[in-house]
């Protein structure tokens with residue numbers, strides 16, 4: 113399994129598909145790992161060399177002591193870009209992955225062609241993250257899991273409780289609480305608005321019609337601050353790949369193809 117060393121942290125990443133195709137770097141949400149994208153992987157591999165990585169604090173990456181910063185997480189993404197030798201690539205990030213994408217694009221890295229900011233925001237009320245970090249300290253991942261799943265998916269999908277939902281639930285439950293909390297700290301402390309004017313690449317902002325974590329107004333604020341940005345809506349809550357993989361792909365693929 114490919115691992116890179118980025119200072120204090122080993123980052124797990126992998127590339128799938130034909131390295132001669134354009135690159136597509138995918139950024140996960142809080143509480144998930146690279147398998148978040150599995151329902152869409154085969155389709156994506158027809159068009160792209162697909163590179164995924166586990167955010168520090170998650171999955172196969174290390175969880176050094178936090179809190180982390182969005183800057184640090186974007187440094188990790190840049191280390192993955194170098195390790196995977198991506199010279200021409202798009203970046204598609206969901207939620208925390210989108211926040212990393214904003215910072216990455218604001219650095220104007222050579223080779224980045226298009227940016228997809230999905231179900232994400234440039235800042236959050238810090239109080240909700242302090243509460244979540246406190247809950248993690250006392251009760252671990254099981255103290256927050258029902259709230260997380262309730263925000264990730266529509267009530268109908270939660271009721272179905274199918275294998276895709278169970279997988280995401282198990283992945284979230286298996287994260288190290290300290291690593292997850294360290295990422296909560298990065299979200300709590302971020303203010304990406306001043307960075308948005310620096311983004312030059314064409315950007316697609318994806319919003320979920322039933323997303324309570326980052327509702328449409330948060331996506332519209334990104335469109336308003338980024339020079340070349342447009343919005344598309346999908347029928348999802350916060351996390352689309354397991355619930356509406358086909359519709360989600362159809363909403364984004366024309367933009368990056």
Ligand SMILES: O=C(O)CC1=CCC(=O)O1
Nearest residue numbers: 141142207208260263325
């Ligand atoms: O877990 C949530 O509440 C939703 C979320 C915020 C940032 C992220 O990646 O997921």
